[in-house]
Amino acid sequence: MAAHGICDRVAIVAMGCTDFGEHWDRSGDDLLIDAVTATTTSAGVRLADIDAFWLGTYTSGLSGLSLSRPLRLHGKPVTRVENMCVTGSEALRNASYAVASGAYDIAMAVGVEKLKDSGFSGLLRPSIPSDGTGGTLGTTSAPANFSLLGPAYAQKYGVDPGELKEVITRIAWKNHHNGARNARAQFRKEVSVDTISCSPLVAGQLGVFDCSGVSDGAAAAIVVRAEDAHKYTDRPLYIKALSLVAGAADGNVDPAYDFTTFPEVVASARNAYAEAGITDPSRHIAMAEVHDCFTVTELVLMEDLGFAERGTAWKAVLDGTFDLDGPLPVNPDGGLKAFGHPVGASGLRMLFECWLQLRGEAPENRRITTLDSGKTIGLTHNLGGGPGECVSFVSIVGTEPNG
Template structure:
């Protein structure tokens, strides 16, 4: 396990744009809006106080120059790309630099401009491989999850379908309370069930959308946090895990659990001192790229017992008023997935909740939250998990 950053790093400011089909907004506009909002959230802070920047994007810019140009800064700017976990990895690298004492104040900015680029999801030209991985679309790959889960745990396919519908309904209901989300309407369960199928049993409402968006975080060492704000957010534990891409040799097992997430959670929980995530964690933002992904994550993250997540979902455990609210901001289902920004957007919801600024979706005094971000396909994932708290443990 890496050396822990438990209570060594604090987030003192955050910003987030609206996500959606932002035809009249450029990538530069998104970067500036997110960064300026983060700076404005810290009284007395100015752009010149930020000593280094980490810029996350999958396809909107290659190098740190786009961010330097947009923000008009002459400073170290590092571009980070790690599939759908790019935004989280930008935060991770900025946190390491601050913890090491190289910089006192750093910023992570995530931006993606997809809607008017012709680029959709992760359909991009890949580097040559050994040709052992199948050629398959993302919806088709994730459509294998429900059938494998149903067979392995002997769950009736109709009941499992009800659980997936509930996830989509829950996240759209939460997103309807969030004016930054791309989709802000409640969608009935009947409409979700009757929607056109995209792949297998996955309908339009089982899949996250494509969006534009940006988000940013300002990071300092924990001992310096109260120089800037009386309500910082403290990093409790953090882990990134890249699998060995051996999914094609493990058969159906790769469709009932994501081993990279399990390994990632083990490290992050150890750093944060979490021994019972089901009861110790107050809220979670998870990577709901598809509804069955969220269901399986509930088990891989230790929120539900193996084979029991679908029951907890139908019981309302992860609803906004449930015991452990998941994706209270609406998740990828409501925001869409501008790849470089999503990880930071998840952290932004924790930031708002800890500060009591989440409006009509505000939870009752959460003190420990989880952000989970991942990229890839079943069998070859990159997983990121961070835990944040509103108070120092020491």
């Protein structure tokens, strides 16, 4: 049974996003208050006007009290959700479906994470008791897991390892180039190809500059029924599709799994395109924000999302297809690599970039040019977990309802 989706039934009417980075002087409460305030101000609404709230956070809070307490909410339903790196997108998905169902008129999704205060260099993951037959999550590092993609891709498609290193280096260079033009990004400096390619190795071919940053930040969105959107803004974004897929986590025990794809991403993209009525994503989509937790992940995602044929994405990367001024800009805000990755906020941050770009509000020095050709669709993608065992989310939004 296929998902019917909520195409054009819900609209985003306001968004806000803090800068991402090492906020030693700001608490998680401070960050979410800043993001929520920017969002409500944009829409001209009060917190009292909002019927229900969803908070996405991975490790920075428990229960809805993590939002209701700092916002001083009274008598409002607040739900806290978590789904690994899909957490922020999960908050938006729940808020949107609640509005589409008719249960609420106006809802808010908030994502926040305060990682730097933990003292850890990566993500905290709770130790969950098991019988020992599970996958690799929690037993090896994320860089080690994702580093397996590179040699598998090179072997399957006949790419020289040296050339593959050039490809992932260019992805890092691109995302730092974009982040350098983004005042909210954690890393705001361009990095040369030589510096990236010669950086200390972390795992396999992945060097320091191939890995996304650890950061603090928050983002938020207000959603309403599509027919009510123009009460709040003259330029809403209509939700075309919200597709979430959780895999069976059997990739690491399946002899057929070859580490050149994320089946969950393929499935979530296929569902989203069907819901949105998109038959040729590379032709219809103006921009994409994808989960570049590591540079090699972005490479594989270009094929899983249908932006390039199997075995050809590495050539498209080198050709500049996904550059800021290319025919399909990917991560024009710098992506996880340069913008940063506060887990609970990342999915909403991606949508915030669609909000800016598709509405023509992005700064001129990093504005995409694909809008000039009449494209009006943006895509975001998150994944949580690792190769062979992950959850994947794809959203599609646009400036116009389907006619």
